[in-house]
Amino acid sequence: MTDAPNLNRLRYFTATVDAGSFTRAAERLGVAKTVVSHQVARLEEELRVTLLKRTTRKLHLTEAGRRFHERASVILRDADDAFGEAALGLETPTGTLTVTAPSDYGRTVVAPAIAEFLSRFPGLRADVTFDDAIVDLIDTEVEVAIRLGWLADSGLQMRRLGSFRQLLVCTPALAARATRLTNPHELRDMSWIGNRLLRHPLDWTFTNDGVDDRVVGQPTIMADKTPAAHACVLAGGGLSVLPDFVVASDIAAGRLVHLMPAWSLPEGGIYAVYPEARFRSARVRHFVDLLRDMEYRRSHRDAPLVR
Structure with a gap:
């Protein structure tokens, strides 16, 4: 093994790649050009x-160099963080x-958390992505992913942060049409809004x-993601099941009105997921906390609002 x-x-x-030449890399590093070219050749x-x-x-x-540069950049960044945080007491x-x-x-939740986090540690910066696509944490520089629902065992490290409730909601005008209904299946003929993100x-x-009481809704609107479904519900387009943190x-x-609050749906988990075998920086630990x-x-503030 090498x-x-x-x-x-x-x-x-990495300095050579970022600078575009051995000469400029040597200038940045403060060494002779021959040192840089020799060390890259040895590598x-x-x-x-x-x-x-x-x-x-x-x-x-x-192509091998491109892949190696991506990984090497992550390794060096984590190494710098490790040394820096060791010097500052970790x-x-x-x-x-x-x-x-x-x-x-x-x-709804992460953006305010980022703002509060940066206010606590003014020297920090943040690079955030809000997207429903599942990011491959092994091949990217993402340090922590927040994932919701019911996670399969992926081999990644994770920490449970909490849970969310799924709530059947609609506008007050639509809720007035369901005041005499007592079971969810009786809502099947009303207008429903589906979220294609869900299975x-x-x-x-x-x-x-x-x-248990099962209902299969009749779709009037199919939305591509949760914010779109939420907007359609607010506009009076129909009933939909949405997370509590979205509608509280x-x-x-x-x-909006929480329909049939005596009837509940399974709660989903909220998780911080980390890349495997990567240094866990203080900024990640503090942010997850x-x-x-x-x-x-x-969860304690919103619970009375949605029951």
Whole structure:
């Protein structure tokens, strides 16, 4: 097995790629050009692979070089964080927090958490992505992903932050048409709004004191994601099942009504998911702790509003 290259050679290589030449990389690093080119050549020898194609005018990354540069950049960033945080007693967050979250939860919960986090640690920066696509944490520089629902065992490390309730909601005008109904299946002929992000967007089984009642709604509108479904519900387009963190403020303000609150749907989990075998920086640990505290406060604050 080939020994792992030392960090200095990784620095010479990434500096060369980022600068575009051995000369400019040497200037940035404060060493001779021959040192940089020699160290990159030694790195290729150790890896037994060509990372850079050299011409008289320009350097070009090979495909192997491109992949290696992506990984090397992450390794160096984490190493810098590790040394920096060790010098600061391992507890002071530094650098840039990279986080991804679903669009609905990101805008409702993560965005305020990021703002509070940066106010606590003014020297920090954040790089956030709110997207419903599942990001591959192994091949990206994302440090922590927030995921919701019922997670399969992926081999990744995770921490449960809390849970969310699924609520059947509609506008007060539509709710008035259902005042005499007592069971969820009686709502099947009303207008429903489906969310295509869900595996079964219109098939719901409610529970009340151990009794199950299933309803398959008739779709009037199919939305591509939760914010779109939420907007259609607010516009009076129909009934829909939405997470409590999305609709709690609407229910409190009277814009939406929680239908049949005696009947409940399964609760989903909220998780912080980490890449496997990556250094856990102080900024990630502190941010996840903050988000967990905010989840606790949110769940206790919103619970009376949605029952």
